[in-house]
Amino acid sequence: MNFEKSHALFRRAARVIPGGIYGHTTPAVTVPGAFPYYAVDGNGCRYRDADGNEFIDFMGGYGPLVLGYCHPEVEAAADAARHHGACFNHPTPVMVELAEYLVERIDFADWAVFAKNGSDLTTWAVMVAREVTGRPKILKVAGAYHGADAWCTPGLHGLIPEDRAHIHDFPWNDVSALEALFTRHRGRVAGLVLTPFHHPAYADSQLPSSEFVAAANRLCREHGALLILDDVRCGFRLSVDGSHSVYGYEPDLAVYCKAIANGHPISACVGRAGHQAAASRVFLTGSYWNDPAPMAAALATLKIIARDDVPARLARLGQKFVDGFLALGVKHGLPLVASGPPAMPYVRVADDPSFLRTQRLCAAAVAQGVFLHPHHNWFIGAAHTEAEIDEALRRLDHALRPLRV
Amino acid sequence: MNFEKSHALFRRAARVIPGGIYGHTTPAVTVPGAFPYYAVDGNGCRYRDADGNEFIDFMGGYGPLVLGYCHPEVEAAADAARHHGACFNHPTPVMVELAEYLVERIDFADWAVFAKNGSDLTTWAVMVAREVTGRPKILKVAGAYHGADAWCTPGLHGLIPEDRAHIHDFPWNDVSALEALFTRHRGRVAGLVLTPFHHPAYADSQLPSSEFVAAANRLCREHGALLILDDVRCGFRLSVDGSHSVYGYEPDLAVYCKAIANGHPISACVGRAGHQAAASRVFLTGSYWNDPAPMAAALATLKIIARDDVPARLARLGQKFVDGFLALGVKHGLPLVASGPPAMPYVRVADDPSFLRTQRLCAAAVAQGVFLHPHHNWFIGAAHTEAEIDEALRRLDHALRPLRV
Numbered sequence: 001m002n003f004e005k006s007h008a009l010f011r012r013a014a015r016v017i018p019g020g021i022y023g024h025t026t027p028a029v030t031v032p033g034a035f036p037y038y039a040v041d042g043n044g045c046r047y048r049d050a051d052g053n054e055f056i057d058f059m060g061g062y063g064p065l066v067l068g069y070c071h072p073e074v075e076a077a078a079d080a081a082r083h084h085g086a087c088f089n090h091p092t093p094v095m096v097e098l099a100e101y102l103v104e105r106i107d108f109a110d111w112a113v114f115a116k117n118g119s120d121l122t123t124w125a126v127m128v129a130r131e132v133t134g135r136p137k138i139l140k141v142a143g144a145y146h147g148a149d150a151w152c153t154p155g156l157h158g159l160i161p162e163d164r165a166h167i168h169d170f171p172w173n174d175v176s177a178l179e180a181l182f183t184r185h186r187g188r189v190a191g192l193v194l195t196p197f198h199h200p201a202y203a204d205s206q207l208p209s210s211e212f213v214a215a216a217n218r219l220c221r222e223h224g225a226l227l228i229l230d231d232v233r234c235g236f237r238l239s240v241d242g243s244h245s246v247y248g249y250e251p252d253l254a255v256y257c258k259a260i261a262n263g264h265p266i267s268a269c270v271g272r273a274g275h276q277a278a279a280s281r282v283f284l285t286g287s288y289w290n291d292p293a294p295m296a297a298a299l300a301t302l303k304i305i306a307r308d309d310v311p312a313r314l315a316r317l318g319q320k321f322v323d324g325f326l327a328l329g330v331k332h333g334l335p336l337v338a339s340g341p342p343a344m345p346y347v348r349v350a351d352d353p354s355f356l357r358t359q360r361l362c363a364a365a366v367a368q369g370v371f372l373h374p375h376h377n378w379f380i381g382a383a384h385t386e387a388e389i390d391e392a393l394r395r396l397d398h399a400l401r402p403l404r405v
Numbered sequence: 406m407n408f409e410k411s412h413a414l415f416r417r418a419a420r421v422i423p424g425g426i427y428g429h430t431t432p433a434v435t436v437p438g439a440f441p442y443y444a445v446d447g448n449g450c451r452y453r454d455a456d457g458n459e460f461i462d463f464m465g466g467y468g469p470l471v472l473g474y475c476h477p478e479v480e481a482a483a484d485a486a487r488h489h490g491a492c493f494n495h496p497t498p499v500m501v502e503l504a505e506y507l508v509e510r511i512d513f514a515d516w517a518v519f520a521k522n523g524s525d526l527t528t529w530a531v532m533v534a535r536e537v538t539g540r541p542k543i544l545k546v547a548g549a550y551h552g553a554d555a556w557c558t559p560g561l562h563g564l565i566p567e568d569r570a571h572i573h574d575f576p577w578n579d580v581s582a583l584e585a586l587f588t589r590h591r592g593r594v595a596g597l598v599l600t601p602f603h604h605p606a607y608a609d610s611q612l613p614s615s616e617f618v619a620a621a622n623r624l625c626r627e628h629g630a631l632l633i634l635d636d637v638r639c640g641f642r643l644s645v646d647g648s649h650s651v652y653g654y655e656p657d658l659a660v661y662c663k664a665i666a667n668g669h670p671i672s673a674c675v676g677r678a679g680h681q682a683a684a685s686r687v688f689l690t691g692s693y694w695n696d697p698a699p700m701a702a703a704l705a706t707l708k709i710i711a712r713d714d715v716p717a718r719l720a721r722l723g724q725k726f727v728d729g730f731l732a733l734g735v736k737h738g739l740p741l742v743a744s745g746p747p748a749m750p751y752v753r754v755a756d757d758p759s760f761l762r763t764q765r766l767c768a769a770a771v772a773q774g775v776f777l778h779p780h781h782n783w784f785i786g787a788a789h790t791e792a793e794i795d796e797a798l799r800r801l802d803h804a805l806r807p808l809r810v
Contacts, residue, residue: 009498009501012501012505013496013500013501013504015516016501016504016505016508016515016516016517017500017501017504017516017517017518018516018518018681018682018684018685019685021495021496022518022685022688022689022690023688023689023690023691023694023695024494024690024694024695026494026495028495036495037495037496038495038496038497038498038501039490039493039494039495039496039497040489040497040498041489041490042489042490042493043490047490047493047494049495050498057494059494060494061491061492061493061494061692061695062494062692063692064491064492064692064693065491065492069490069491070488070489070490075487075488079484082480083475083480084445084446084447084475085444085446085447085448085452085474085475086466086469086470086474086668086669087466087469087470087668088444088447088452088466089429089431089444089452089462089464089465089466089467089776089778090426090431090433090441090442090443090444090454091418091426091442091443091444092443092444092445093414093443093445093455095418095422096414096417096418096421096422096443099418099421099422100417100421103421110421111420111421111422111423112421112422113422113423113427116521116522116670116691116693117521117522117525117691117692117693118691118692119691120522123554123555124563127555127562127563127564128563130563130564130565131562131563136565136567147691148688148689148690148691149528149554150528150532153688154688155686155687155688156686157532157536157683157686157687157688158529158532158533158535158536158686158687158688159532159535160535160541160571162541162567162568162570162571163567165567166565166567232692257692258692263491263492263693263696264491264693265521265670265692265693265696265699267692276423277423278562279423280423280424280427281560281561281562281563282560282562282563283427283428283553283558283559283560283562283563284427284428284553285427285428285429285553286428286521286522286523286524286552286553287466287467287468287469287522287523287637287662287663287670287672288469288521288522288668288669288670289428289429290428290429290466291668291670294670371494373494
C-alpha cells in the first residue's frame with residue numbers, strides 16, 4: 001500500500017501546522033509509514049485516503065459517523081436547513097424541537113442545551129455542578145477522557161496547578177477509593193464525572209460493575225453532589241435512550257456529542273428540572289451556537305437511530321466482528337484479547353504491554369484495507385452490513401497469516 | 406409588528422431549555438415584546454423571523470455572516486466538500502491548503518491551527534503562552550469579551566476563585582495601568598490578551614491610542630510575554646490581512662473566527678515559528694475538528710474577502726450608514742453618539758446611561774424592519790448595497806419620527 005501523497009501532504013503540513021497533524025492520537029504518527037495520514041472521500045462504511053487506498057472503516061471519525069459517511073436522510077435534513085441560512089441573530093424553531101425530542105426520549109431529562117463539541121459541555125456541566133452546590137470539588141476516573149480543556153486534558157503542557165486544584169482522580173470500578181474521596185472532601189464535592197464504561201487509550205476497555213454503579217448513584221445522592229454522565233462517546237450507540245439506562249446510572253446531567261448528528265457539529269447536555277434555574281445562570285454561548293443545520297441533522301440522526309434500533313444492529317454486527325476476529329487469532333496462533341461492548345469493541349494482541357505487536361496487527365489490517373486503531377476503542381456503524389463484516393474478516397485472515405510466522 | 410409565533414416558540418422553549426434562549430445578549434430578553442425571538446430564513450443582508458417579519462440585518466449573526474446569508478460561492482465550496490464526507494479519521498488536504506493560505510496572507514504568521522469556536526482558541530492561546538514562558542499570569546482588559554470559558558466569561562456563575570487566580574484586568578488604553586501590572590508581576594506574565602479595538606457590551610466602542618499599541622508591543626517584548634490578539638470579532642472585517650495591521654500590533658498569536666467562513670463553524674489561531682514547537686505540545690482536539698466542509702468554506706470566504714476588498718466596502722457602506730444615521734438624529738432632534746470603526750459601528754442615544762432610550766430607538770428600528778442591537782456593536786456585511794443602506798435610513802427616518810415627540 002502506497003502512502004506517497006499522504007506523506008507529501010504531511011511534509012507540507014509540518015511546515016505550517018504545529019506537529020503537522022494534531023489532536024486525535026493518530027496511528028500515522030505512532031506507527032510511521034504504515035497508516036494513511038489524509039482522507040479524501042467516504043461513503044457508507046468505507047473511505048479513501050489521499051493515495052486512493054480504500055478502507056472498510058472501524059473508527060467512523062472516532063465516533064461521529066454512526067450511520068456512515070454521506071447518509072442521504074441526514075444530509076437532506078442538514079441541507080434543507082442550511083439552504084435557509086445559518087447562524088442567525090436568534091435561535092430557530094428546530095432548536096426547540098430538538099430540545100423537546102431529547103426531553104421526550106431521555107427518561108430523566110427535563111431540559112437540554114446545545115454546543116459544538118463534547119468538551120464545551122463536559123466543562124459547562126462541571127460549572128453547573130459548582131453553581132448548584134456552591135462547592136468546588138470534581139471527582140473523576142484516572143485515565144478517563146472528558147475533553148481537551150485544562151481541568152481534564154490528557155495533555156501535559158500549558159497547564160498551571162490551579163487548573164486541577166479541585167479535580168480528584170480515582171481508579172475505575174474502585175468503590176472504596178470513591179467512598180474515600182467523598183469522605184475526605186465531605187461537603188466540598190460538587191460533582192462526580194463518569195463515562196458509562198471506561199474506554200481509556202492504550203488500555204482495555206472496562207465495563208462498570210453493578211456495585212460501582214450503585215455506589216456512584218448512592219454517594220452522589222448522600223453527599224448532595226451531581227452525577228455527570230459523559231456520554232459523549234457512547235451515547236445512542238448502546239441504547240436509543242442514552243447509555244445510563246444500559247448500566248443503571250441515575251445521572252443529574254448527561255452530555256452527548258459524537259453519535260447525535262452523524263458528523264454535523266453539535267453537542268448536547270440534558271439535565272433535571274431541579275437544576276434548570278442554576279443551569280440558566282451559567283453563561284453558555286458561541287459564534288455558531290444557533291446554527292440550525294446541525295440541529296436538523298441531529299433530529300434526523302436521532303430519529304433514525306430510534307426507528308431502526310441502531311444500537312441493536314451495532315451490538316449484533318460488533319459481536320459477529322469480535323467473534324470472527326478472535327477465531328482468526330486462534331486459527332493463526334495469535335492470542336488476542338477483546339474488551340468493551342460489542343458496538344464499541346477493542347481487540348489487541350495478548351501479552352503486549354508496549355502495544356508494539358498490536359500496532360503491527362493494525363498496520364497489517366490497514367495494508368489489507370481494514371482501518372483499525374491500535375490503541376483506541378473502535379466503532380461499529382450502522383452502515384456496516386453482514387457482508388462487509390465478512391469481507392473485513394476475510395481481509396483480516398490475510399493480514400494475520402504473515403503475522404503468525 | 407406581530408411576534409406571536411416567536412412568543413409561542415419561546416413559551417415551548419422555556420419549558421425545555423434553561424432560560425428559553427441563552428447565550429448572545431438577545432434584546433428579545435432585555436426589551437420583551439419588541440424584538441423577534443426566532444429566525445426562519447435569510448438571504449443576503451435580510452432575514453425573516455418566525456412570524457414572517459423581514460429585517461435588513463445589521464448584526465449578521467453577531468458577526469459570522471460577513472458575506473450575507475446563503476452566499477452562493479461559499480455554499481458551493483462547503484457543499485462540494487460535504488458531499489465527499491465529513492469528520493474523517495484523518496485531516497483532509499483542504500486543511501493544509503487553509504493553513505498555507507493563512508500563513509501566506511498574515512504577515513507574522515508561520516503556522517495555523519483550527520477549532521470550532523473563538524473561545525476554543527483564545528483559551529488554547531493562553532495555554533500556549535503559559536507553555537512558551539513557563540509562567541502563569543495573563544493580563545487582559547476589563548470588560549473585554551474573549552469567550553465563555555471560566556478564565557474570561559462575562560457570566561458570574563459556576564466559577565471558583567482558582568479560575569481567575571492569575572488573570573489580571575486593566576482599563577483599555579491605560580498605558581500606566583498596563584505597565585504597573587507588568588512591573589508588579591515581573592517574570593510571571595505569560596501573555597497579554599487584547600482585542601484590536603475595545604468593543605464591550607453596554608458601552609461605546611473605543612479605538613486604541615497609538616501610545617497604547619506601542620506600549621503593548623514594547624512591554625510584551627521587554628518582559629518576554631506573548632501578545633495574543635483576539636481578532637475573533639474584527640478579523641478580516643477591517644483588513645484583508647488581519648486587524649493587527651490596521652493599528653500596528655505586533656502579535657505573537659492571533660485568533661480568528663467569526664468572519665472567516667461566513668457562518669460555517671471554524672476558528673483559527675496563527676503564530677510565529679519560534680512558538681511552533683510549544684504549540685505542538687499543547688493538546689488540541691475535538692470531535693469535529695477534521696471536518697473539511699468548514700475549512701473549504703473558510704478558504705472560499707477568505708479568498709472572496711481579499712478578491713473583492715470586502716473591508717474597504719464595509720468601511721464605505723458603514724460610513725454612509727453612520728453619517729446618515731447621525732444626520733437623522735439631528736433632523737429629529739435626537740442627539741446620537743457613534744463609536745467604533747465604520748465597518749463595525751455602534752450608535753446610541755446620547756445621555757442614556759441606562760440604555761433605555763437606546764433600547765427604544767432600536768425597538769423602533771425593528772418595528773420598521775431594521776435589525777439593530779441596543780447594546781452591542783453592529784456589523785456591516787458585504788451583502789449590504791448602497792440601495793439597502795438608503796432603504797435602511799429611510800426606514801430609520803420613520804422610526805425616529807415618533808421618537809422625537
